[in-house]
Amino acid sequence: MHTLFCIAVFASVDSIAVALTDLEQWKEFKHAHEKNYPHPATDAYHYAIFQKSLKEVKEHNAKYEAGEVTYSKKLVKYSDLPKEQWxxxxxxxxxxxxIEDDISEDIGNVEIxxxxxxxxxxxxxxxxxxxxxxxxxxxxxxxxxxxxxxxxxxxxxxxxxxxxxxxxxxx
Incomplete structure (x- = not known):
């Protein structure tokens, strides 16, 4: 039982560290893009959207690192807004x-x-x-x-x- 408790504590500490990292990135994002949400509820709303965007970017870039996609992504200044507001x-x-021109006659037998x-x-x-x-x-x-x-x-x-x-x- 003691071992199970220790595993639960370590898991919760690990997720707190991830949340703090997201929060630090949120603060840097707001500073870099001159965003200010004085009301805590508004800040929380935009932070939740930012976290979703951050997760999407991280998941996509993991695929990029694995060679599954050919480009990487990054956060943009609208990453804290719903996509319909971009x-x-x-x-x-x-x-x-x-009409799309057929250029095959112009280039002869050159392999494209x-x-x-x-x-x-x-x-x-x-x-x-x-x-x-x-x-x-x-x-x-x-x-x-x-x-x-x-x-x-x-x-x-x-x-x-x-x-x-x-x-x-x-x-």
Missing amino acids: PQLPPLLISDNF PEAIDWREKGYVTHVKSEGAICGDCYNFGAIGSLEAFNKRVNGELVALTILAMVPTQLP
């Missing part, structure tokens, strides 16, 4: 007469690979954060294309940045 972009409209990992070829820079400005994804796509084009032409991969253009009020 900012949404309008859907991409595709014309009804959009099933996939190309441009990271392995050195054409991709680090992942950039859009920050709080919605709609910048188009800019980030253009910047990525310019970086790859520059690498192709000049042989050097240069990370470009976007300076946010914040409208100002005129008097």
